[in-house]
Amino acid sequence: MVAWKNLRKLSSLAVGTGAGLTVYFYKRLRHSDSIVQNSWVFSEIPLDKVGKWDTNWDYRDPKSCVTPIKDDTPQEKNRYNNELDKMSVKATRHIVLVRHGQFLDVGEHDKDHHLTELGRLQAKYTGKRLQELAIKWDEIIVSTMTRAQETSEIIFKEIEYEPQKVKYCDFLREGVPISPDTPLLKWRVFKMRCLQDHARIEAAFTRYIHRASPEQNHDSYTLIVAHANVIRYIVCRALQLSPETWLRLNINHGSITWLTINPSGNVSLQHLGESGYMPKNCLTSHLPRDVKK
Structure with a gap:
């Protein structure tokens, strides 16, 4: 009788653990693409896009101050690179x-x-x-x-x-x-x-x-x-x-x-x-x- 009770407990534990693992791996597979985190961080909370660093936060990023390249001609590339160099920041x-x-x-x-x-x-x-x-x-x-x-x-x-x-x-x-x-x-x-x-x-x-x-x-x-x-x-x-x-x-x-x-x-x-x-x-x-x- 005691052996039967212990067997029932082990069976319930196995079922519960199996169900828990199933749910865990299902969530991992479902959200694997949206989870962005460092390898040493054990959090499944996705990194919000708003939380990423905005390089043009002061509207002074050189690329935002220069007219984009209009075509692939050498003249246009030279024009873009020259303007970009003039707008580049050198000091801290x-x-x-x-x-x-x-x-x-x-x-x-x-x-x-x-x-x-x-x-x-x-x-x-x-x-x-x-x-x-x-x-x-x-x-x-x-x-x-x-x-x-x-x-x-x-x-x-x-x-x-x-x-x-x-x-x-x-x-x-x-x-x-x-x-x-x-x-x-x-x-x-x-x-x-x-x-x-x-x-x-x-x-x-x-x-x-x-x-x-x-x-x-x-x-x-x-x-x-x-x-x-x-x-x-x-x-x-x-x-x-x-x-x-x-x-x-x-x-x-x-x-x-x-x-x-x-x-x-x-x-x-x-x-x-x-x-x-x-x-x-x-x-x-x-x-x-x-x-x-």
Whole structure:
């Protein structure tokens, strides 16, 4: 009797396992053409075409800037190759984004939002760090908001750059760049701001984040002093990640974020919110909790 029960259990197990294997191999055969993955990844989720890198993300890919070949004649091929060579990018762009220091969000107007003493100290540490890197800046752009301008003024005392060459841009002002996939607690309040801010911040991305021009012969370094939401959105867009994920990133006050754009159009993130050059007691990312609005 016991032997018969054990036999029934083994039979059921065999049937169940066989059915499971049948379903597994059926799915593998059915979806084998749609599965695109690395050999070391054990996921059957197909790679969406949207997830592939767009080489012409900044609309500056040389092939997109040249009239296509019209025929197979040698003259036409020479014309195409010459134009393509003229539009080819030779230099690399380094874009360093700095978040302003800690500030007091009191008062109704931006002019009242000054840096705290800690925020000024953070900006000084950031300036010293940038000076240590010994970078020769080709361009510096600063948000027109008070806290960003105060941060830049402190940084200018530490680095070698002529303040009169600095550019100030309204596009870089803080805002809500896009509806986040992680809802904000006060999303209803920010929803209208999102409608207003998205086009502006996207315009900032289009204006400043792109590969070098064909005329540029040397690698360049651009410093941008801006705000957390703007920087987080720019990073997501530059890496071709879903821009709705910007709220998942957190960067400290006075931190350095470094993007590199190669001639091919490939973008790499060298640093995200680097602030290790500051003492532990200077690291903050949110407004002071002991301040009442």
